[in-house]
Amino acid sequence: MMRSLWSAASGMKGQQVSVDTIANNLANVNTTAYKSQSTQFKTLLYQTMQSTSTNGQGETKPTSAQVGLGTRVASINANFTQGSQLAKDSPTAMCIIGNGFFAVEDGDETHYTRNGDFTWALDDGGNKVLTTSEGYKVLDQAGRPITVPNTVEKGFTVNPDDASISYQNPDGTYTNTGQSIALYQFTNRVGLDKIGENLYDETAASGEPMGEWNTQGVNRSSIAQNYLEGSNVNVADEMVSLIIAQRAYEMNSKAITTSDTMLEQANNLKR
Structure with a gap:
């Protein structure tokens, strides 16, 4: 009994x-x-x-x-199914279409996120740095923070296919910064460790992060600018x-x- x-x-x-x-x-x-x-x-x-x-x-x-x-x-x-695309009037708003993750820098640590609600902050040199709302710096494919001159007010664009970054000059022409937003995938993304603030850390269960731009056999994601990915609840x-x-x-x-x-x-x- x-x-x-x-x-x-x-x-x-x-x-x-x-x-x-x-x-x-x-x-x-x-x-x-x-x-x-x-x-x-x-x-x-x-x-x-x-x-x-x-x-x-x-x-x-x-x-x-x-x-x-x-x-x-x-x-x-x-459940990592794709959330709906929500329009937003900000050029730094980005929605990942696919299985990729953004990489952000937190001191000496690197975290991963699907949240593309980014903004600008100023670094020690006076340049604009792309960051999350919590201040974590968004990284490019070389592992560096993404920066543009502080004179850039408009015309910030991200190529949806290769994630390369350009900005508009006062004369209307565009300059490519030579940086591309890094998107990573994981063999088992369900195994990622959730640490809060919409951030994930890699674990032994998830496998190491694989850069979409240099990994064979990976279906590359695209970035939709002026959109955010909604919750899939x-x-x-x-x-x-x-x-x-x-x-x-x-x-x-x-x-x-x-x-x-x-x-x-x-x-x-x-x-």
Whole structure:
């Protein structure tokens, strides 16, 4: 009887994590380039009820007698489907169409992101540096921060195919900066480590970052300027998942209540 108590309790714990994950998805429904997550479960160990696998006549039985001991969270996986393109009146707004990630510099560390809501900041030399809203510098294919002269006011363009950068001169002509925005892909992007602020870090599970411009066999992404990638959270699907998780939580709670009632009746037999 105690097995049912622990099994149902493990189910309640697992469904609570599922509700937490769904709540986080709904909270980020308007977060730029947010990727929805889903909770995956796995069974715990099974307990063998019989030590032999034969019947009374010594014949081998076709099935075993094992009872499960509940469930636990196996993983929380991100869904990297493409989000919708949202128009924005800023030349530094960029939407990745494809599987690529921007690379940003945080001190001595490099992080990766799908959030292309960039802006300008000034470096020590007075040049404009392309950064995230948190101040992380966007890197080019050589691993350098992307800079333009501080006199550039308009005409900042990014080639959608090769991510090369140009800016407009006062006479109307364009100058190529010689820099191209770096886009990276990963063998297993679901294995990336989420560190907050829409940033990811590489892990042993994700594999090393592969530059799209110099890696054979990679489908190159393109950049849509004046657009941002929206969250891929589907509110209707999340609400359905929330109802399912709630019902599963209630059923596990009912199993605990039923087990408690049965134990109480067993204890009352001696009276």
